[in-house]
Amino acid sequence: MSPLDWAFLPLQRYFDFAGRSPRSEYWWFYLLVSILSMACGWIDLAVDPTAVVGVASLLVSLATIIPLLAVSVRRLHDRNRSGWNLLKPPAPGIVMAILAAFGPFGLFVGTIIFVGTCLWLVVLLCLPGTSGPNHYGEHPYGLQYYAT
Template sequence: MNWYLKVLENYANFSGRARRKEYWMFTLFHILILLALALTGVATESSVFIIICYLYILITLIPTLAVAVRRLHDIGKSGWFYLLRMIPLVGPILMLVWFCTDSEHGKNQWGDNPKGFGNDREISMIGRE
C-alpha cells in the first residue's frame, strides 16, 4: 500500500524514474480498488458506486500517466513512447514488455537508478563515511 500512496504523493511528477516494483504495486492496488468499486456497484445495483468508480478513474488519471512515464524513463525511453499504447494490439504488448524490463543501470538523463545499482555517486562515496 505504501507504493500506491507514494505514487499519489508524486501526483503530477512526470520527471525522474520509477522502479518496476513502484509501477506494478500501484497498478495492482489501482485495479483492486476499481474492482471493489465496480463489484459493489453491480452487487447493490446502485448507480452511485458506478459514478464513484468513474470519479476514481478521473482522479487517478494523472498519477497513472505520471508513474507510467517515470517507468519508461527508468528503462531509458522518453515518456512520449507511451503514446504507442494507442496502436491496437501491438501497443499494449510493447508497453507490457517495457514495463517488465529491468531498470537501466546507472544514471541516465532522467536521474539516478532508483534501486541504487550502478550509480556513480554511490560508488564514489565508499570510504568517505
C-alpha cells in the same frame, strides 16, 4: 520499502512526471488501482445494477488517472525511454479505424498492429531499468544495479 509503501508512493508524487520509477512502484500501484477499480465496480453494481458507469468507479478513475500516467512515464524513464512512448498503442487504433474502411482484412491488420504495440509497451514496463544514472536521472533505488 513495503509493498504498500510502493503502492501509495505514486499518490504522493501525483503530478511528478520527471525522474524514474522502479518496477516495484509501478506494478504495486497498478495492482492497487486494479483492486480499487474492481471493488468500486462491485459497489456500483450493488447500488444500481442498471448503471453503465457507477459513481464510485468514476471517482476512482478520475482520482487515479494522473498518478497512473505519471508513474507510467517515470517507469519508461527508468528504461531510458521517453514518456511519449505511451502514445504508441493508441496510434494504431486510429490506423485500425482507417483500415476498417477497407473491409475485414484492414480491420485484421489494424488489430494485429494495435495488439503488437500494446504487448511492446507491456514488455517495456516489465523489463528492469537501466543500471546507474541515465538521461532521466539517478537510479530510483540510489544504487548501481547491473542487469544480467
